[in-house]
Amino acid sequence: xxxxxxxxxxxxxxxxxxxxxxxxxxxxxxxxxxxxxxxxxxxxxxxxxxxxxxxxxxxxxxxxxxxxxxxxxxxxxxxxxxxxxxxxxxxxxxxxxxxxxxxxxxxxxxxxxxxxxxxxxxxxxxxxxxxxxxxx
Amino acid sequence: xxxxxxxxxxxxxxxxxxxxxxxxxxxxxxxxxxxxxxxxxxxxxxxxxxxxxxxxxxxxxxxxxxxxxxxxxxxxxxxxxxxxxxxxxxxxxxxxxxxxxxxxxxxxxxxxxxxxxxxxxxxxxxxxxxxxxxxxxxxxxxxxxxxxxxxxxxxxxxxxxxxxxxxxxxxxxxxxxxxxxxxxxxxxxxxxxxxxxxxxxxxxxxxxxxxxxxxxxxxxxxxxxxxxxxxxxxxxxxxxxxxxxxxxxxxxxxxxxxxxxxxxxxxxxxxxxxxxxxxxxxxxxxxxxxxxxxxxxxxxxxxxxxxxxxxxxxxxxxxxxxxxxxxxxxxxxxxxxxxxxxxxxxxxxxxxxxxxxxxxxxxxxxxxxxxxxxxxxxxxxxxxxxxxxxxxxxxxxxxxxxxxxxxxxxxxxxxxxxxxxxxxxxxxxxxxxxxxxxxxxxxxxxxxxxxxxxxxxxxxxxxxxxxxxxxxxxxxxxxxxxxxxxxxxxxxxxxxxxxxxxxxxxxxxxxxxxxxxxxxxxxxxxxxxxx
Numbered sequence: 001x002x003x004x005x006x007x008x009x010x011x012x013x014x015x016x017x018x019x020x021x022x023x024x025x026x027x028x029x030x031x032x033x034x035x036x037x038x039x040x041x042x043x044x045x046x047x048x049x050x051x052x053x054x055x056x057x058x059x060x061x062x063x064x065x066x067x068x069x070x071x072x073x074x075x076x077x078x079x080x081x082x083x084x085x086x087x088x089x090x091x092x093x094x095x096x097x098x099x100x101x102x103x104x105x106x107x108x109x110x111x112x113x114x115x116x117x118x119x120x121x122x123x124x125x126x127x128x129x130x131x132x133x134x135x136x
Numbered sequence: 137x138x139x140x141x142x143x144x145x146x147x148x149x150x151x152x153x154x155x156x157x158x159x160x161x162x163x164x165x166x167x168x169x170x171x172x173x174x175x176x177x178x179x180x181x182x183x184x185x186x187x188x189x190x191x192x193x194x195x196x197x198x199x200x201x202x203x204x205x206x207x208x209x210x211x212x213x214x215x216x217x218x219x220x221x222x223x224x225x226x227x228x229x230x231x232x233x234x235x236x237x238x239x240x241x242x243x244x245x246x247x248x249x250x251x252x253x254x255x256x257x258x259x260x261x262x263x264x265x266x267x268x269x270x271x272x273x274x275x276x277x278x279x280x281x282x283x284x285x286x287x288x289x290x291x292x293x294x295x296x297x298x299x300x301x302x303x304x305x306x307x308x309x310x311x312x313x314x315x316x317x318x319x320x321x322x323x324x325x326x327x328x329x330x331x332x333x334x335x336x337x338x339x340x341x342x343x344x345x346x347x348x349x350x351x352x353x354x355x356x357x358x359x360x361x362x363x364x365x366x367x368x369x370x371x372x373x374x375x376x377x378x379x380x381x382x383x384x385x386x387x388x389x390x391x392x393x394x395x396x397x398x399x400x401x402x403x404x405x406x407x408x409x410x411x412x413x414x415x416x417x418x419x420x421x422x423x424x425x426x427x428x429x430x431x432x433x434x435x436x437x438x439x440x441x442x443x444x445x446x447x448x449x450x451x452x453x454x455x456x457x458x459x460x461x462x463x464x465x466x467x468x469x470x471x472x473x474x475x476x477x478x479x480x481x482x483x484x485x486x487x488x489x490x491x492x493x494x495x496x497x498x499x500x501x502x503x504x505x506x507x508x509x510x511x512x513x514x515x516x517x518x519x520x521x522x523x524x525x526x527x528x529x530x531x532x533x534x535x536x537x538x539x540x541x542x543x544x545x546x547x548x549x550x551x552x553x554x555x556x557x558x559x560x561x562x563x564x565x566x567x568x569x570x571x572x573x574x575x576x577x578x579x580x581x582x583x584x585x586x587x588x589x590x591x592x593x594x595x596x597x598x599x600x601x602x603x604x605x606x607x608x609x610x611x612x613x614x615x616x617x618x619x620x621x622x623x624x625x626x627x628x629x630x631x632x633x634x635x636x637x638x639x640x641x642x643x644x645x646x647x648x649x650x651x652x653x654x655x656x657x658x659x660x661x662x663x664x665x666x667x
Contacts, residue, residue, distance in 0.1 A: 018450065018452075018453060020450065020453035020457070021449055021452050024453060024456040024457050025456065028456065063445070088452075090444060090448040111448040111449055111451070112448055112449075112451040112455045113452060113455070114456075114459060114485075115455075115456055115459040115460075116459075
């Protein structure tokens with residue numbers, strides 16, 4: 001569809017309470033040479049990072065203990081509305097894709113997903129996102 | 137039921153008893169009427185015969201053939217007694233104002249008169265007879281006396297008068313007697329002779345008068361009238377009595393029949409009520425079972441949701457880690473390892489699909505919006521969820537998507553219908569022994585503006601009787617606990633809500649159910665019609 005995204009222009013924040021999934025996601029972004037890969041295990045922690053650092057993409061789980069993905073999205077929409085947020089969801093009692101988009105997220109990827117699907121969705125989403133045309 | 141039987145049978149028995157009593161009463165009354173009728177008839181004929189006997193005796197007495205008048209008096213007495221007897225008859229008393237009563241009263245009065253006449257007849261005849269017997273003795277006393285000739289002449293005239301008298305002759309005899317009375321005044325028996333002679337003269341007239349009174353009496357005509365009026369009355373009375381009893385017997389019989397019918401009706405109602413209670417109880421039991429089933433399904437859904445959430449995240453971790461291994465591996469150095477990694481990735485994909493299928497059936501999709509979905513996707517997702525069970529039981533499953541189309545639907549609901557049809561097919565053939573019968577085939581076809589998905593099994597066809605009831609709620613041929621008979625009726629409702637039809641194909645040689653849905657013929661998706 002489009003040329004592979006140049007991840008070196010993106011600072012990515014992975015928000016996921018499940019450590020194994022969080023680590024492997026970070027590992028994939030590092031292997032795709034993202035400018036910076038940061039991680040948090042809940043919304044509050046993620047918000048602190050966003051406040052101290054510029055972030056180009058937030059990939060966040062919806063359901064997390066304490067402050068969840070929806071909470072994080074709402075805060076970001078208030079403070080940094082330009083930061084793109086993509087949700088990861090298990091599909092049960094979580095948000096639906098249309099609900100997520102209505103709240104301001106760019107997309108929703110149902111778990112479990114293959115890495116091919118993940119990056120395809122992210123690249124498709126970011127390539128059409130206004131103001132974030134970092135791809136070549 | 138027992139109470140009901142007692143409460144209705146008892147009155148029926150009582151009414152029938154009353155009818156039987158009436159019949160007996162009628163028979164007794166008729167017998168009694170006949171007995172009384174016999175007595176009356178006897179009395180009437182006796183009166184007639186006594187009357188004749190009196191008249192005969194009176195006529196016989198004319199020629200002195202009758203030695204005694206007692207028979208006449210006795211017969212008159214008997215007539216009087218019979219009249220009294222008749223008037224005393226109980227059943228005749230009730231008819232005091234009838235024609236018969238009047239006739240009887242007149243008749244008895246006439247009998248009374250006749251009785252007095254016979255008395256008078258007897259008295260006058262006795263005197264007459266006595267004088268005739270005594271006169272020769274008195275005549276003998278004139279023997280050799282001067283008046284002998286005149287006395288004998290007068291005696292002769294008197295005897296002649298006694299045999300054949302008339303008024304003229306009587307006057308002549310009276311003249312002779314007056315003359316004798318004067319001329320033979322001195323003779324000691326003249327007075328006596330004249331007195332007895334006059335008794336004969338007058339007695340004859342008196343006797344004639346009474347006799348004619350007795351004989352001319354119209355008692356006979358009155359008797360005939362009495363007979364006729366009695367016969368009329370008796371016939372009428374018998375008719376009335378029969379009609380009256382007949383009426384009551386009919387009433388009783390009608391009541392008994394009515395009660396029996398009422399009893400039958402009540403029995404029918406009771407039976408009907410019992411059937412209804414049984415039916416309702418069965419429905420209630422099925423509703424309860426359905427509720428339990430539904431509660432189970434809801435609980436299962438919630439549980440499945442929880443499990444899926446818990447599993448999906450670590451599953452995602454496995455998937456990504458495996459993919460990382462694939463990325464890191466050297467295709468040559470790790471040639472043996474890479475297929476293993478692929479297996480892991482594929483297996484995770486399968487688990488993921490199963491969980492996704494589970495999600496379809498655990499969620500309440502009734503308020504979901506319709507989306508467009510390919511029939512083949514709906515079938516494949518559903519089959520992912522149940523094909524393991526089917527294949528594990530040696531059932532051959534064939535999915536033949538010769539044509540495909542997009543339908544506007546709530547995918548979860550259509551999947552539910554497909555699963556229901558496949559499960560029914562599986563239940564129908566799962567236990568069969570013949571291998572060629574153990575098949576389930578899913579096929580698609582296009583008919584006009586509709587796409588058809590059929591589910592067919594190799595089992596024996598469904599009977600005509602069961603075919604008619606297939607789509608009815610709570611109809612099931614499955615054993616208790618295996619099905620509540622709601623699957624097809626719910627499925628039918630779902631398909632109809634989608635503007636389609638769910639039906640049993642009667643023309644197919646083996647059981648075949650067809651889902652027919654309108655396909656979406658818009659934009660480029662139309663191209664999907666032909667696979």
